[in-house]
Amino acid sequence: MTTSSTSTRGTGTQVILYAILFLVLLWTLVPILWMVLSSFKPGIAQLSSTPVFFFEPTMQHYVSLFTSANLGAYFLHSVLAAGFSTVIAVSLGCLAGYALARSHFRGKRHVAFWIISTRMAPIAAIVLPLFILFRYTNLLDSIPGLIVAYLTFNLPFAIWIMNAFFTDLPPSLEEAAMVDGATRFQAFYRVALPLVTPGIVTTAILCLVFSWNDYAFAATFSGPNSQTLPIAAAQLNTQTGLNWGQLSAIGTIVVLPMVIVGLAVRRYLVRGLTLGAVTGE
Amino acid sequence: MAAAQTEGRAKKSGNGGLSLEMKMLLPVLLLLAVLSFFPLFYIIWMSLNTVSLINGISFDFAGLANWTRMFTDEIVGAAWARAALYFVATVGLEMILGIAIALLVHELVWGKNLALSLILLPMFMAPVIVGLLGRFLTDSSYGLYAYVLRELGIFERDILGTASSALPAVILMDVWEWTPLIVLIVLAGLASVNQYVIEAAKVDGASYLERLRYIVAPSIAGVVTVALLVRSMDAIRYFDIITVTTNGGPGNTTKIIPIRLYETAFRFFDLGYAAAIGLGMLVFSILVANVFVRILESRGLAR
Numbered sequence: 001m002t003t004s005s006t007s008t009r010g011t012g013t014q015v016i017l018y019a020i021l022f023l024v025l026l027w028t029l030v031p032i033l034w035m036v037l038s039s040f041k042p043g044i045a046q047l048s049s050t051p052v053f054f055f056e057p058t059m060q061h062y063v064s065l066f067t068s069a070n071l072g073a074y075f076l077h078s079v080l081a082a083g084f085s086t087v088i089a090v091s092l093g094c095l096a097g098y099a100l101a102r103s104h105f106r107g108k109r110h111v112a113f114w115i116i117s118t119r120m121a122p123i124a125a126i127v128l129p130l131f132i133l134f135r136y137t138n139l140l141d142s143i144p145g146l147i148v149a150y151l152t153f154n155l156p157f158a159i160w161i162m163n164a165f166f167t168d169l170p171p172s173l174e175e176a177a178m179v180d181g182a183t184r185f186q187a188f189y190r191v192a193l194p195l196v197t198p199g200i201v202t203t204a205i206l207c208l209v210f211s212w213n214d215y216a217f218a219a220t221f222s223g224p225n226s227q228t229l230p231i232a233a234a235q236l237n238t239q240t241g242l243n244w245g246q247l248s249a250i251g252t253i254v255v256l257p258m259v260i261v262g263l264a265v266r267r268y269l270v271r272g273l274t275l276g277a278v279t280g281e
Numbered sequence: 282m283a284a285a286q287t288e289g290r291a292k293k294s295g296n297g298g299l300s301l302e303m304k305m306l307l308p309v310l311l312l313l314a315v316l317s318f319f320p321l322f323y324i325i326w327m328s329l330n331t332v333s334l335i336n337g338i339s340f341d342f343a344g345l346a347n348w349t350r351m352f353t354d355e356i357v358g359a360a361w362a363r364a365a366l367y368f369v370a371t372v373g374l375e376m377i378l379g380i381a382i383a384l385l386v387h388e389l390v391w392g393k394n395l396a397l398s399l400i401l402l403p404m405f406m407a408p409v410i411v412g413l414l415g416r417f418l419t420d421s422s423y424g425l426y427a428y429v430l431r432e433l434g435i436f437e438r439d440i441l442g443t444a445s446s447a448l449p450a451v452i453l454m455d456v457w458e459w460t461p462l463i464v465l466i467v468l469a470g471l472a473s474v475n476q477y478v479i480e481a482a483k484v485d486g487a488s489y490l491e492r493l494r495y496i497v498a499p500s501i502a503g504v505v506t507v508a509l510l511v512r513s514m515d516a517i518r519y520f521d522i523i524t525v526t527t528n529g530g531p532g533n534t535t536k537i538i539p540i541r542l543y544e545t546a547f548r549f550f551d552l553g554y555a556a557a558i559g560l561g562m563l564v565f566s567i568l569v570a571n572v573f574v575r576i577l578e579s580r581g582l583a584r
Contacts, residue, residue: 017388020385021389024382025399025400027457028461029399031414031415034414034417034418035414035417046423047423048423049428050428051425095305095306095309096306096313098302098305099301099306100306102302103300109574109578112574113570113571113574114317116570117567117570120514120570121317121518121563121566122559122562122563122565122566123518123520124539124543124559125542125560125562125563128327128542128556129320129321131552132323133319133323136338151312151316152317152320155309184301185301213406213408214407215407215408215521215525216524220547229407230407230521233407233413234413242420244420247413248417251410254406255405255406255407255410258406258407259406262405266398266401269465270465270466273462273465273511275511275573
């Protein structure tokens with residue numbers, strides 16, 4: 001990172017900058033901190049009409065989520081649906097993305113446009129036909145159904161991003177490997193694929209975040225056998241009155257893993273989130 | 282490149298079939314075609330029928346009835362207008378705040394990485410959790426933000442239950458979650474601004490605002506456009522926050538078009554009509570995607 005442009009600016013300016021930064025961080029972090037804090041707050045402190053900042057922390061909300069609210073099952077559904085759709089999307093995305101980057105054919109532009117429009121189609125518009133199709137094929141309320149639903153956005157996304165990463169890779173290395181006797185597929189598998197590891201990891205993490213965080217598809221397609229964590233969170237809010245302690249706990253459980261994996265690939269996030277249009281730091 | 286092509290051709294003639302590239306590409310594109318064209322044709326067909334879910338699924342051909350109805354439906358028209366307002370307000374605020382915060386973070390001398398990591402946090406959260414957390418914070422009995430606003434004497438009624446405050450509240454929740462995305466993208470643009478030109482301008486006595494206007498702004502214009510398009514495409518996709526906070530209320534004040542579509546389909550079970558509304562949304566997102574691909578091509582990135 002470059003630190004330059006401030007060298008000629010006074011410390012007065014820096015003080016103002018950090019004061020504004022403090023406000024930005026306040027706006028950003030207060031809701032998150034409040035959620036985490038509330039997840040450890042005992043029920044009585046929860047129901048105070050003035051905010052309580054100091055209390056004896058309790059694990060009761062987490063414990064009751066797993067014992068009475070059966071959160072383990074929801075967690076498993078989330079892991080299976082998001083995990084499988086990610087693995088399938090990234091594997092196929094590597095194959096197709098590489099092939100797309102290395103081949104030239106008429107109408108390639110149109111293929112690219114079709115892929116990106118599929119990724120960008122409004123969820124509400126996809127849910128309707130899938131709902132009917134899933135009813136015919138008995139995919140409603142099933143994990144495979146959710147995996148298929150998540151593939152509708154993860155597959156085009158993975159193809160598109162992997163194409164961008166492979167396009168950046170000069171083909172000369174693969175050519176050299178083939179001169180040395182590697183087959184075309186070995187050149188892809190042994191030479192090109194390892195070189196785009198950061199791209200693969202970033203794509204996988206973004207696919208995981210998109211499907212883990214999904215609410216609209218799961219709310220429409222899932223039932224008792226396939227409900228995911230976001231559904232559990234939303235139901236908690238309507239079933240037994242408003243249990244903010246449990247809600248904060250489930251929110252923390254949903255958010256924490258995604259924050260960790262997301263920040264782990266921060267360097268490459270820009271590339272992934274702009275669909276390859278902007279290269280990061 | 283040439284060698285790869287020759288190799289490809291050699292393979293092609295060697296086993297009389299397709300090149301390896303095509304063997305890798307076609308099956309995946311076939312799967313994608315199933316996942317995209319099947320629903321597309323199906324939703325078009327649905328929009329030409331009256332679809333009922335009572336006693337199984339029944340289709341009753343209705344011609345263009347759903348379509349003519351949509352163009353005269355005042356509730357749907359109002360939902361489109363509200364969606365436009367919601368869209369302009371959220372994306373507009375996110376762009377302005379995002380660019381401002383990116384400029385701020387770019388100028389920091391120390392703690393830049395930590396500051397960025399903290400600023401990015403909301404972006405990884407499930408929108409449904411953001412909505413539920415927003416409900417918690419604005420709850421009139423136990424909400425932290427509701428308490429602060431009440432104590433300051435700014436707002437004393439139920440924030441999400443009052444017509445005048447519900448829409449601004451859900452807009453701010455969206456802004457809270459997605460401004461970080463703009464910060465991240467714009468910062469990448471700022472990092473690529475030519476530092477020598479900046480230094481030279483400083484030596485020549487150009488002020489910060491002058492440098493911003495004549496050097497920084499032109500160099501990040503492309504990146505800012507990409508940020509705007511990426512955010513626009515996602516803004517029409519997601520509606521989770523509104524679903525779990527107000528679900529369109531109070532009194533339709535937050536009923537944007539995807540909420541109306543859901544209601545039409547899964548509350549009134551008028552799936553054919555909902556399909557027509559869905560296709561309207563699809564047209565919009567295809568238009569934005571089209572602009573996006575053109576910009577990519579002009580930046581030499583879609584090859």
